[in-house]
Amino acid sequence: MWHGRVKVEANKDMERTHAGVADLLRKAGLRPTRQRMALGYLLFGKEDRHVTAEMLHEEAVATGERVSLATVYNTLHQFKRAGLLRELAIEGAKAYFDTNTSNHNHFYLEREGHLMDIPGDTIRVDGLPEPPSGTRISHIDVVVRLSKR
Amino acid sequence: MWHGRVKVEANKDMERTHAGVADLLRKAGLRPTRQRMALGYLLFGKEDRHVTAEMLHEEAVATGERVSLATVYNTLHQFKRAGLLRELAIEGAKAYFDTNTSNHNHFYLEREGHLMDIPGDTIRVDGLPEPPSGTRISHIDVVVRLSKR
DNA sequence: ATAGCTGCAAATGCTTTGCAAGGCC
DNA sequence: GGCCTTGCAAAGCATTTGCAGCTAT
Numbered sequence: 001m002w003h004g005r006v007k008v009e010a011n012k013d014m015e016r017t018h019a020g021v022a023d024l025l026r027k028a029g030l031r032p033t034r035q036r037m038a039l040g041y042l043l044f045g046k047e048d049r050h051v052t053a054e055m056l057h058e059e060a061v062a063t064g065e066r067v068s069l070a071t072v073y074n075t076l077h078q079f080k081r082a083g084l085l086r087e088l089a090i091e092g093a094k095a096y097f098d099t100n101t102s103n104h105n106h107f108y109l110e111r112e113g114h115l116m117d118i119p120g121d122t123i124r125v126d127g128l129p130e131p132p133s134g135t136r137i138s139h140i141d142v143v144v145r146l147s148k149r
Numbered sequence: 150m151w152h153g154r155v156k157v158e159a160n161k162d163m164e165r166t167h168a169g170v171a172d173l174l175r176k177a178g179l180r181p182t183r184q185r186m187a188l189g190y191l192l193f194g195k196e197d198r199h200v201t202a203e204m205l206h207e208e209a210v211a212t213g214e215r216v217s218l219a220t221v222y223n224t225l226h227q228f229k230r231a232g233l234l235r236e237l238a239i240e241g242a243k244a245y246f247d248t249n250t251s252n253h254n255h256f257y258l259e260r261e262g263h264l265m266d267i268p269g270d271t272i273r274v275d276g277l278p279e280p281p282s283g284t285r286i287s288h289i290d291v292v293v294r295l296s297k298r
Numbered sequence: 299a300t301a302g303c304t305g306c307a308a309a310t311g312c313t314t315t316g317c318a319a320g321g322c323c
Numbered sequence: 324g325g326c327c328t329t330g331c332a333a334a335g336c337a338t339t340t341g342c343a344g345c346t347a348t
Contacts, residue, residue: 031322033328053313068330073313089292091238093312093337107280110287124275125291129267131256135295138259142274142291143238146284180347182303202338217305222338242312242337 021045028082038065039075043085048100050088050115090115090143105142118144165194177231187214188224192234197249199237199264205246239264239292254291267293 021040022032030036038060043049051059057072076097079085088096090108096115105123107116123142131137170189171181179185187209192198200208206221225246228234237245239257245264254272256265272291280286 031327033322035329066330070314070331071329074329087240089238089240091236093242095313109284116281118278122276122278126273126275127271128293129271131293131295132265134298135258136298137293138296139294140291141294142289144277144280144286145288145290146280147287149283149285180302182347184304215305219306219339220304223304244337 024084028079028084030078030082035065035067035071036075036078038063038067039072040079040084043079043099048098048117050096050098050117052094052096088115089141105144107144107146109146111148118142170194173233177228177233179227179231184214184216184220185224185227187212187216188221189228192228192248197247197266199245199247199266201243201245237264238290254293256293256295258295260297267291 018037018041021037021044024044025032025036025040039056042056042059042063043051053069053073053076056076057067057069060067060072076085080087080097083101085097085099086101088098088106090096090106090113092113094113098115098117100117103121105118107118108114109116125140125142128137128140167186167190170186170193173193174181174185174189188205191205191208191212192200202218202222202225205225206216206218209216209221225234229236229246232250234246234248235250237247237255239245239255240262247264247266249266252270254267256267257263258265274289274291277286277289
């Protein structure tokens with residue numbers, strides 16, 4: 001079974017540089033504009049992250065970048081379409097975007113609304129019934145909800 | 150392992166009657182008002198269902214009930230708090246409520262935005278890591294996303 | 299009688315969109 | 324230059340809330 005994490009790791013060094021982000025964007029068919037560069041650098045420059053549009057916008061502004069919230073939304077969706085991000089449906093109105101697009105699952109701390117990766121492929125899902133005819137499984141989301149003991 | 154479905158089945162006959170719904174509400178500490186009776190009857194009168202507030206409201210209005218959308222929202226959350234419903238975070242802004250509160254999982258047809266139960270406990274999740282200390286697993290959501298072949 | 303419900307309309311929170319101005323190739 | 328992007332403000336949706344009036348017990 002192919003495991004995406006390998007690819008992600010392989011790109012890490014490139015992604016940490018400006019040239020790397022520019023490259024990533026061009027490969028995705030997106031012009032490396034100032035705003036996309038800044039957001040891409042924040043998203044892909046470090047380890048894997050879970051962000052909402054608002055979090056990313058605040059962070060960009062805090063580092064002195066001029067980006068509008070609307071552009072953050074648009075950019076997140078462009079990155080998602082390009083396969084650089086995955087959107088997570090957790091709950092409530094907020095949309096989370098995950099920079100780790102490989103095959104993995106999540107802990108969700110209900111009280112704080114905080115997301116954590118469950119690393120690697122430690123989780124195995126067995127006993128799946130056949131999907132209805134004419135359909136195929138595109139993805140399996142597993143969210144382990146945690147509450148305070 | 151306890152399996153909630155047993156309890157649900159045992160109540161089915163009662164829930165199909167008006168008296169049964171009234172009983173269900175009283176046990177949940179909710180007054181059996183006209184609106185709650187109507188919504189409860191729609192929700193618990195038949196087989197398990199997945200509804201949004203808007204779907205349920207339209208359905209109620211279509212059967213000649215006078216209920217406001219705000220009351221549908223409030224009622225759904227009251228039912229959820231009472232353990233009669235479970236809320237599903239699927240995607241986008243819409244909240245789905247599931248009348249089957251037992252341990253089961255879902256197929257989600259991406260194209261149509263349609264939800265289906267995966268019956269019983271055919272799915273097994275193995276290899277869960279320890280939850281972070283101070284927390285316990287409250288629930289595991291598995292959503293199998295389907296696309297057209 | 300009174301605590302609890304309901305309906306309306308306004309408010310909220312997140313997200314998307316229209317369009318004029320600006321930037322990349 | 325021409326097409327893609329951006330920013331702003333306005334619009335859009337789903338949902339929640341304040342509050343006056345109604346209702347179950």
